[in-house]
Amino acid sequence: MFIIFLIGTAGSGKSLLTASLTNWLKTQKQDVIAVSLDPGAFTLPYTPDVDVRDFISVEGIMEKYRLGPNGALVMAADLIAEEAERLGREIESQKPDVVIVDTPGQMELFAFRASGPYIAKELTKEPKAVVYLFDSVFSADPLNYVSNLFLSAALYNRFFIPQTHVLSKCDLLSPKDLDFIVDWSANPKKLETAIEDRLSGMRRLLSRDMMHVIHRLGLRFLLTPVSAKTYEGLINLNATLERIFTGGDKFTY
Ligand SMILES: Nc1nc2c(ncn2[C@@H]2O[C@H](COP(=O)(O)OP(=O)(O)O)[C@@H](O)[C@H]2O)c(=O)[nH]1
Ligand SMILES: [Mg+2]
Numbered sequence: 001m002f003i004i005f006l007i008g009t010a011g012s013g014k015s016l017l018t019a020s021l022t023n024w025l026k027t028q029k030q031d032v033i034a035v036s037l038d039p040g041a042f043t044l045p046y047t048p049d050v051d052v053r054d055f056i057s058v059e060g061i062m063e064k065y066r067l068g069p070n071g072a073l074v075m076a077a078d079l080i081a082e083e084a085e086r087l088g089r090e091i092e093s094q095k096p097d098v099v100i101v102d103t104p105g106q107m108e109l110f111a112f113r114a115s116g117p118y119i120a121k122e123l124t125k126e127p128k129a130v131v132y133l134f135d136s137v138f139s140a141d142p143l144n145y146v147s148n149l150f151l152s153a154a155l156y157n158r159f160f161i162p163q164t165h166v167l168s169k170c171d172l173l174s175p176k177d178l179d180f181i182v183d184w185s186a187n188p189k190k191l192e193t194a195i196e197d198r199l200s201g202m203r204r205l206l207s208r209d210m211m212h213v214i215h216r217l218g219l220r221f222l223l224t225p226v227s228a229k230t231y232e233g234l235i236n237l238n239a240t241l242e243r244i245f246t247g248g249d250k251f252t253y
Contacts, residue, residue, distance in 0.1 A: 001126040003099045008133030013168035016228035018102040019046035024234045032098040039076035050090045055083045077109035084122040130163040142194040162244045170225035185223040
């Protein structure tokens with residue numbers, strides 16, 4: 001069994017990609033299930049096989065602890081850790097080959113609190129990978145792209161499990177704009193040029209410093225463009241994940 005966590009900033013396309021990747025893997029005759037770890041999800045574009053909302057109710061928390069929606073969401077995300085064992089048992093009882101895990105809408109509730117890495121570790125003992133989503137429309141600006149790069153590096157440092165990176169919603173950009181971003185991911189020099197071309201003054205100096213950090217940390221990986229709408233790129237994402245799980249690519253950083 002392989003566990004794949006989809007992680008990215010709010011609205012980056014985690015839930016729709018969970019739906020599409022699950023559907024696509026089914027057409028490839030894979031025994032796959034979708035797990036939602038988002039207690040705050042109102043509606044989902046798929047029917048989860050395991051749903052954290054069966055165990056944790058944000059409305060219930062609001063009433064019981066007299067919290068507003070934000071406080072209750074934070075508490076709900078923390079409470080997932082206590083349900084890790086139960087969720088793990090539910091997943092294992094379905095005996096799937098592949099598990100796609102949709103994570104809480106706001107990335108920081110999962111990634112930057114104690115619960116996320118704990119859950120990732122304790123859910124099951126099976127091999128795991130993280131797919132980090134770069135929202136393509138947001139990342140088309142080189143400085144936004146760099147912010148995303150740092151976020152993904154921070155994520156890797158928190159989870160320390162093999163991580164691959166996709167450029168989500170690729171149907172929303174022209175092929176030319178997509179190529180630009182993919183080039184930045186493959187070649188930091190091209191990113192540096194884009195930053196130099198578009199910025200001036202302090203912002204340019206600052207971004208130069210950031211580029212040095214990127215070079216020093218060796219933050220380099222190839223982004224895979226995917227669309228959860230048209231299914232473009234899912235075959236490439238699947239090939240990357242297979243390489244991770246068969247031991248080809250142990251770590252991407
Ligand atoms: N055009 C397009 N829209 C997408 C794609 N993936 C997600 N979206 C839309 O982006 C919005 C946020 O997606 P969602 O999956 O809920 O993001 P999440 O917060 O990361 O789970 C929704 O309106 C989706 O329909 C995609 O590949 N292409
Ligand atoms: Mg979502």
